[in-house]
Amino acid sequence: MKRPTLEAVAARAGVSRATVSRVVNGSDTVNPDIRTAVLRAVKELGYVPNPAARSLVTQRTGSIGLVVSEPPARVFSDDPFFSQVIRTVCLELETADRQAVLMMPSSPDGQARVERYVAGGHVDGVILLSLHGADPLPAALLRTGVPVVSHGRPVSTARPPYCDADNVGGARAAVQHLLDRGRRRIATISGPPDMSAGLDRLAGYREILSGTGRRSLAAIGDFTRESGAAAMAQLLEDDPGLDAVFAASDLMATGALYALRRAGRRVPDDVAVVGFDDIDAARFTDPPLTTVRQPIAEVARTIVRMVLDGADDTTPVIFPVELIVRDST
Amino acid sequence: MKRPTLEAVAARAGVSRATVSRVVNGSDTVNPDIRTAVLRAVKELGYVPNPAARSLVTQRTGSIGLVVSEPPARVFSDDPFFSQVIRTVCLELETADRQAVLMMPSSPDGQARVERYVAGGHVDGVILLSLHGADPLPAALLRTGVPVVSHGRPVSTARPPYCDADNVGGARAAVQHLLDRGRRRIATISGPPDMSAGLDRLAGYREILSGTGRRSLAAIGDFTRESGAAAMAQLLEDDPGLDAVFAASDLMATGALYALRRAGRRVPDDVAVVGFDDIDAARFTDPPLTTVRQPIAEVARTIVRMVLDGADDTTPVIFPVELIVRDST
DNA sequence: CGAGTATCAGAGAGCGCTCTCACAGAGAGC
DNA sequence: GCTCTCTGTGAGAGCGCTCTCTGATACTCG
Numbered sequence: 001m002k003r004p005t006l007e008a009v010a011a012r013a014g015v016s017r018a019t020v021s022r023v024v025n026g027s028d029t030v031n032p033d034i035r036t037a038v039l040r041a042v043k044e045l046g047y048v049p050n051p052a053a054r055s056l057v058t059q060r061t062g063s064i065g066l067v068v069s070e071p072p073a074r075v076f077s078d079d080p081f082f083s084q085v086i087r088t089v090c091l092e093l094e095t096a097d098r099q100a101v102l103m104m105p106s107s108p109d110g111q112a113r114v115e116r117y118v119a120g121g122h123v124d125g126v127i128l129l130s131l132h133g134a135d136p137l138p139a140a141l142l143r144t145g146v147p148v149v150s151h152g153r154p155v156s157t158a159r160p161p162y163c164d165a166d167n168v169g170g171a172r173a174a175v176q177h178l179l180d181r182g183r184r185r186i187a188t189i190s191g192p193p194d195m196s197a198g199l200d201r202l203a204g205y206r207e208i209l210s211g212t213g214r215r216s217l218a219a220i221g222d223f224t225r226e227s228g229a230a231a232m233a234q235l236l237e238d239d240p241g242l243d244a245v246f247a248a249s250d251l252m253a254t255g256a257l258y259a260l261r262r263a264g265r266r267v268p269d270d271v272a273v274v275g276f277d278d279i280d281a282a283r284f285t286d287p288p289l290t291t292v293r294q295p296i297a298e299v300a301r302t303i304v305r306m307v308l309d310g311a312d313d314t315t316p317v318i319f320p321v322e323l324i325v326r327d328s329t
Numbered sequence: 330m331k332r333p334t335l336e337a338v339a340a341r342a343g344v345s346r347a348t349v350s351r352v353v354n355g356s357d358t359v360n361p362d363i364r365t366a367v368l369r370a371v372k373e374l375g376y377v378p379n380p381a382a383r384s385l386v387t388q389r390t391g392s393i394g395l396v397v398s399e400p401p402a403r404v405f406s407d408d409p410f411f412s413q414v415i416r417t418v419c420l421e422l423e424t425a426d427r428q429a430v431l432m433m434p435s436s437p438d439g440q441a442r443v444e445r446y447v448a449g450g451h452v453d454g455v456i457l458l459s460l461h462g463a464d465p466l467p468a469a470l471l472r473t474g475v476p477v478v479s480h481g482r483p484v485s486t487a488r489p490p491y492c493d494a495d496n497v498g499g500a501r502a503a504v505q506h507l508l509d510r511g512r513r514r515i516a517t518i519s520g521p522p523d524m525s526a527g528l529d530r531l532a533g534y535r536e537i538l539s540g541t542g543r544r545s546l547a548a549i550g551d552f553t554r555e556s557g558a559a560a561m562a563q564l565l566e567d568d569p570g571l572d573a574v575f576a577a578s579d580l581m582a583t584g585a586l587y588a589l590r591r592a593g594r595r596v597p598d599d600v601a602v603v604g605f606d607d608i609d610a611a612r613f614t615d616p617p618l619t620t621v622r623q624p625i626a627e628v629a630r631t632i633v634r635m636v637l638d639g640a641d642d643t644t645p646v647i648f649p650v651e652l653i654v655r656d657s658t
Numbered sequence: 659c660g661a662g663t664a665t666c667a668g669a670g671a672g673c674g675c676t677c678t679c680a681c682a683g684a685g686a687g688c
Numbered sequence: 689g690c691t692c693t694c695t696g697t698g699a700g701a702g703c704g705c706t707c708t709c710t711g712a713t714a715c716t717c718g
Contacts (some may be wrong), residue, residue: 003450005703005704005705006704006705006706007704007705015667015668016667016668016669017668017669017704017705017706018667018668018669018670018706018707019666019667019668021705021706021707022666022667022706025706029665029666029667030666030667031665031666031667034666034667046448048445048448048449048450049449049704049705050385050449050450050703050704050705051381051449051450051451052380052381052382052384052385052390052450052703052704052705053381053385053673053703053704053705053706054704054705054706055381055673055705056379056381056382056385056673056674056675056703056704056705056706057672057673057704057705057706057707058673058705058706059673061381063430066431078409078412078413078608078609080407080409080412082412083407083409083411083412084407086415086431087433090431090432090433091433091435094432094433094434094439094442097442099430099431099432099446099451100430100431100432101392101428101429101430101431102395102415102419102428102429102430102431103419103423103428103429104416104419104420104423105423106420110423113423113426116377117428119375119377120377120378120379120380121332121377121379121380121381122380122428225609225610225613229613254610254613255613257615258613258615261615279407280407280554281554281583281610284554284558284583284584284587286586286587286590286615334673334674334675335674335675335676336674336675344697344698345697345698345699346674346675346676346698346699347676347677347697347698347699347700348696348697348698350675350676350677351676351696351697354676358695358696358697359696359697360695360696360697363696363697378674378675379673379674379675381673381674381675382673382674382675382676382703383674383675383676384675384703385673385674385675385676385703385704385705386674386675386676386677386702386703387675387676387703388703659718660717660718661716661717661718662715662716662717662718663714663715663716663717664713664714664715664716665712665713665714665715666711666712666713666714667710667711667712667713668709668710668711668712669708669709669710669711670707670708670709670710671706671707671708671709672705672706672707673704673705673706674703675702675703676701676702676703677700677701677702678699678700678701678702679698679699679700679701680697680698680699680700681696681697681698681699682695682696682697682698683694683695683696683697684693684694684695684696685692685693685694685695686691686692686693686694687690687691687692687693688689688690688691688692
């Protein structure tokens with residue numbers, strides 16, 4: 001009733017353990033006849049290698065850690081952007097015959113767990129998602145010597161290699177588009193100031209506006225829909241005459257649309273709205289949302305490749321983004 | 330430069346390997362003085378147990394597989410419902426000091442991988458999400474002898490234990506609510522007919538309607554926003570006089586809202602809409618969505634408990650749901 | 659025809675841990 | 689004072705696998 005071992009397969013095929021190991025691991029220095037005999041024995045016994053025994057000697061596990069660092073208060077992880085990244089990373093890892101171990105440390109205690117877990121050699125590499133500035137985790141993980149790659153430019157002092165979309169360029173394109181549409185008073189709902197996606201998109205916004213000599217008007221959000229709605233309300237209070245807003249994420253943009261509706265403003269007639277990400281929902285809002293599309297899948301795939309390659313090439317990879325014009329502008 | 334082993338810690342603390350092992354694993358039959366000495370050695374050397382070696386002998390891994398069975402065509406996994414389940418499962422597992430291994434087999438090949446992975450003893454248990462009727466995976470996994478629990482009633486012939494929300498009751502409540510509001514011609518957008526959440530919510534709808542002698546009018550969706558929009562368009566064509574619709578998921582309901590808007594129908598004046606799930610976005614639609622709230626977190630937590638308990642109690646656990654009335658009805 | 663050279667299978671030493679079992683020493687009971 | 693528990697430690701045997709190294713066989717070439 002026990003699971004068959006290499007030994008059992010070897011006995012059945014009439015060869016040694018070493019040969020079975022060779023066949024199972026696809027070595028090409030095995031006589032074809034012996035190989036087929038071994039494969040038959042494997043099939044007959046339903047042999048599956050014991051991963052623990054294997055990784056005990058190979059020092060590798062075939063798993064990659066996917067760490068989503070999000071404070072407990074934030075429900076940011078409901079952002080479809082996240083699901084898409086996680087899904088793509090997962091699929092890409094499966095292509096490479098690896099598994100994703102999902103970790104969502106939501107407390108210092110959880111972070112310590114992740115650190116121990118990685119230091120313990122549970123995973124061959126780590127992908128960091130949604131890094132925040134003060135997060136001590138990247139530094140700790142880099143110290144373990146395990147390959148670490150960040151999704152998005154890290155803001156912390158520890159700088160793992162990363163891959164990101166062109167956040168600054170995307171924000172520039174969004175704001176320029178609003179200017180081209182003749183908007184004069186353009187506000188922004190920025191992301192959290194401890195995340196590069198927040199900072200960079202704000203920087204792009206400021207850059208374009210300052211080029212035209214206009215004042216900037218910003219309210220800070222945290223990428224959630226709720227914060228988008230609150231920020232929009234705040235902006236309307238600060239400057240009732242605004243006629244456009246650039247939200248640093250689609251989720252916040254949908255919150256802004258909600259707040260504008262409640263305030264009785266028409267979109268785009270009174271206020272034009274641009275988002276960022278191009279999540280699925282952006283096509284179904286009222287009105288459909290103009291937004292900056294980032295190549296989520298490509299970034300995710302690149303990150304997987306980077307971490308599987310050992311994360312030794314530390315030059316960042318930045319993907320271009322694309323403005324998708326719909327009816328909200 | 331190598332990682333310290335138990336042996337090294339033992340040498341440093343001046344005790345045997347066995348004693349260190351006892352301390353590390355929290356045995357209470359160790360002399361307090363020796364224990365502190367060992368703990369100091371552990372800290373000084375930065376010792377972290379090797380999980381492979383440990384699970385080689387204990388036959389357990391500390392990981393639970395989270396299998397999301399979704400055909401590649403469907404983007405269902407963008408449903409915030411999913412993210413929430415995955416997040417809660419993950420957090421709950423971390424509480425129990427376990428890790429979640431995320432698997433999204435999107436092809437027969439991927440399913441075979443999952444099967445091998447589980448059979449190989451990589452995980453101590455499996456949680457199945459989003460099971461479809463014809464899926465051969467549950468049966469295969471049950472055969473491995475590893476504890477398997479399904480999130481949602483399984484429709485396949487293989488019947489792992491499961492935990493679910495009261496889908497039938499929720500649908501009943503939704504439709505009854507529409508009747509109470511004086512609606513006469515109530516349609517439904519159902520979920521896929523190979524999933525229990527689809528079937529059961531449709532059953533609840535039919536049950537209430539047939540109780541009043543009314544005809545049912547259903548269009549089939551697949552829980553995506555796109556399918557909700559398409560189904561709504563279809564329903565309007567089939568019966569332009571309908572004055573209410575019950576969508577089997579909030580995501581489909583938002584699609585329906587979009588389709589109704591495009592068709593020039595006002596919600597709730599012309600057509601009332603009820604969803605299912607109570608995702609975050611439901612509060613921010615135009616108008617905010619009446620929906621059936623299911624206790625996503627409780628179900629997720631229960632499932633984790635079930636699988637950690639060995640999935641030996643096969644009686645299903647069903648949680649009650651709650652109708653949340655907003656402005657769409 | 660014998661020495662040299664590939665080619666490929668087997669033997670065996672671990673990888674780092676847990677866990678059973680033996681055993682030493684302290685205290686209890688007569 | 690002696691045996692009898694009881695408590696707590698150490699010794700050592702694996703867990704199932706990989707991988708190096710040895711050795712056997714077949715082949716090439718002078």
